Amino acid sequence: MRYRLDLTLRHAEGALARVLGATERRGFRPLSVDGEAQPDGDRWHLCMTVEGERGEQVLEGQLAKLYDCLAVQVSPC
Amino acid sequence: MDAPAQPMESGATTRARNGACWLVDALVAEGVDTLFGYPGGAIMPFYDALHGAPLRHVLVRHEQGAAFAANGYARASGRVGVCVATSGPGASNLVTGIADAMLDSVPMVVITGQVATGLMGTDAFQELDVFGMTMPMVKHGFIARRVDELPRLVGEAFRIARSGRPGPVLIDLPKDVQLACAAHLPAHAPSPVDAVPRPADASLHEALALISQARRPVVYGGGGIVLGDAVRDFRTFVDATQMPAVLTLKALGALPSEHPLNLGMLGMHGSRAANTAVQECDVLVVVGARFDDRATGKLAEFAPFARVVHMDLDAGEIGKLRHADAGVRGDLRRTLAALTLPCAAQLHARHGEARRQWRALCQQRARAHAARYDAPGDAVHAPSLLRRLSTLAPSAIVACDVGQHQMWVAQHWRFDDPRRHLTSGALGAMGFGLPAAIGAQMQDPRAQVICVSGDGSFLMNVQELATLRRYGLPVKIVLLDNRALGMVRQWQELFFDRRYSEIDLSDNPDFVAVARAFGIEARRVERAGDVGAALEVLLAARGPALLHVAIDTGANVWPLVPPNHNNAQMLDADDVASLPLATTGSEPTPTEDSHALPA
Known part of the structure; x- marks a missing residue:
């Protein structure tokens, strides 16, 4: 299954690495990554496409626990 | 700026x-x-x-x-x-x-x-x-x-x-x-912890509806009960609903070992009563547990007839490994408190006789498969020693290392408080026991702290004997020495055709001499008949002390769920002769009756 991830992250050291690492460790392969810092400099918006065998709730539940992850939405695509 | x-x-x-x-x-x-x-x-x-x-x-x-x-x-x-x-x-x-x-x-x-x-x-x-x-x-x-x-x-x-x-x-x-200069920084003010979310009413209603239909319910309690400071609420819930309960390694003590509804630990080295009950139940009420593979055995065949009510503070655990028919995310204390009386009332009103029979069956199995401490012979029987020690030191904090002795402690120690059982559960880190015991003693100098270790684990952080000595911490160490990496040896015996590979530790040092070199009192026991006196001497020592216990190299931990098997397929020592699992890498087929319901 392929999923689209829409994430809002703190613009903090390690935030991107943490999200990518957690995504891969939980069994989802990134296919595309796109994102940029928001104009206020405090936030990142990140859009990813991933594929994996596990359910979207698993990924969403794990990413939502990351301190730097302020919002996450995972949807099939 | x-x-x-x-x-x-x-x-x-x-x-x-x-x-x-x-x-x-x-x-x-x-x-x-x-x-x-x-x-x-x-x-x-x-x-x-x-x-x-x-x-x-x-x-x-x-x-x-x-x-x-x-x-x-x-x-x-x-x-x-x-x-x-x-x-x-x-x-x-x-x-x-x-x-x-x-x-x-x-x-x-x-x-x-x-x-x-x-x-x-x-x-x-x-x-x-x-x-x-x-x-x-x-x-x-x-x-x-x-x-x-x-x-x-x-x-x-x-x-x-x-x-x-x-x-x-x-x-x-x-x-x-x-x-860097910090003169301009304000004095530190600690931040309050986050409020624990309340369980949603709708999820509580779903849980209640499911539990009230149960004829063969089982409560599966995990470490989240301890983390959520919900031990008292958990005990009240079990007592009120009269549902049989099984516990994970991390939850041991959430119900006292002797509690009539406590069927013991579930999983790979769990009790037969616990594993059988879970495999046969129709509703599994999961409280602060996470379906760890050591607890579930083959996940696809875990609790095959059960609908699952999963209560957890961590939303990420609900549905992670097993679908929850009713998931309750939030504070376990509030969750249990909210469900206790309604569940008890519903359960008493419906299917009361079926559940009474189920409870009696579970308790009868627990009695039938209770551990025995009458091992023949003169060799030290580690489970008997640990049982005896837990009776002699009922309020002790026990810090385990990792291996066979860890599972023997889990099986045979009499727990009544999960914070008095320190064990490296998920990581299984050898070397944990001695330093963890030091930490436990430091947090309460008056506590009686016992470290149960094995000869493999002990040498991984043996240097901390110096710390024990330096601070005069009265930690008591029971070192169960089988001159091998016992758990690995057991698996090689059972699942790798007895090809013993790099598990021999027969060249261990003289542990008594090692302890004494650090300035720590030590003695050795080799015969079952000397265990009682040796334990009394150990516990009476004013400072740190070590008891080096020689045990049989071939002793195994029983029962055991073999890898890739479900929890109904437990083995005891008597089953070894018929063990069909000796081929490395094979994926054994579950026996046909592994899902059979009780008559």
């Missing part, structure tokens, strides 16, 4: 208030009374600030010992454990203890020195990216790149470590930040 880092001279007669001094004061403000650590180059300003501070620093002999000691301190006390190390190898030596805290949800704050910010990224002496290394094994990590960040980072570190599902938080602290 951030003030630029102004290096201050350290070592002056009157020490200027730098970042390290501010941090020490902040730790005091956070309620920290004890640190476990080991100094080195990049953390020297912090150690300078510690000099004369109202904090007790425990100097261990290896940084892994610091992490495990802080871990044991936190597990036993429920407070945040703090450990400190320098950059590079000091930091990397902490990693196993940090990982253990993450996997077992132990609140810790880990402080590591780092090379100065200007040197970071240059492969400087003792530079290591511990922030990056620990990303998968911390709840969060920070690098303090400016002294002005310290108030926010320290407050957040403790708040994160304590809040919700606890865990370790790293603060990597470059040397120049430690030395």
Whole structure:
């Protein structure tokens, strides 16, 4: 299954690495990554496409626990 | 505005208030009374600030010992454990203890020195990216790149470590930040922990509806009960609903071992009564547990007839491994309190006779398969020794290492408080026991603390005997020595055609002499008939003491669920002759009757 991830992250050291690492460790392969810092400099918006065998709730539940992850939405695509 | 880092001279007669001094004061403000650590180059300003501070620093002999000691301190006390190390190898030596805290949800704050910010990224002496290394094994990590960040980072570190599902938080602290002027920083004010979410009414109603239909219910309690401070509520729930209960390794003691509804530990080395009940139940009420593979056996065949009610603070655990027919996310105390009376009323009103028979069946099996302590022969029977010790020291905190002895403790110790059982559950880290016992003793000098170790595990952190001696901690060590890596040997015997590969430890040192070399009282016991007296002498010792116990190399832990099997397919020693699993890598087929319901 392929999923689209829409994430809002703190613009903090390690935030991107943490999200990518957690995504891969939980069994989802990134296919595309796109994102940029928001104009206020405090936030990142990140859009990813991933594929994996596990359910979207698993990924969403794990990413939502990351301190730097302020919002996450995972949807099939 | 951030003030630029102004290096201050350290070592002056009157020490200027730098970042390290501010941090020490902040730790005091956070309620920290004890640190476990080991100094080195990049953390020297912090150690300078510690000099004369109202904090007790425990100097261990290896940084892994610091992490495990802080871990044991936190597990036993429920407070945040703090450990400190320098950059590079000091930091990397902490990693196993940090990982253990993450996997077992132990609140810790880990402080590591780092090379100065200007040197970071240059492969400087003792530079290591511990922030990056620990990303998968911390709840969060920070690098303090400016002294002005310290108030926010320290407050957040403790708040994160304590809040919700606890865990370790790293603060990597470059040397120049430690030395920077902090005179302008305000005194530290700890942040409150996050409010624990209330369970949603709708989810409680779903749970109640499912539980009330049960004819063969089982409660499956996990470590979340302890973390959520919900032991009392859990006991009330079980007593009121009269549902048989099984416990994970981390939850042992959430119900007293002797409680009539406690069927024991489930899983690979669980009791037959516990595993059979779970495999046959029609509703499984999961309280703060996470379907760990050591608990479930073959997941696809775990509790095959059960609809699942899953209660957990961590929403990420609900549905992660097993679909929850009713998921209740939120504070376990409130969840259990809200469900106790309605569930009890519903259960008494419906299917009462069916459940009475089910309960009687479960209890009859528990009696029929109760462990026996009448092993023949003159050799020391480790389960009997542990049972006897737990009776002699009923209020002791027991810190285990990892291996066969860990499972024997889980099976045979009489628990009535889960905070008195310190065990490396998820990570299974050998070397945990002795430093964890040190941490447990430090958090309560009056507590009776017993470390149960094995000959393999003990040598992984044997250097901490020096710490035990230095602080005069009266920890009692029971070292079960089978002259082998026993659990690996057992698996090689059962599942690898007895091809014993690198498990022989028959050249172990003389452990009595080793202990005495550290200044610790020690004696050895080899015969079952001498165990009672030896245990009494051990427990009567005023200071630290070690009892070296020689046990049979071939002793195994029973019962056992073989790998890739379901929990109904448990084996006992008598089953070994018919063991069909001796071919490495085969995927055994479940027996046809493995899902059979009771008549």
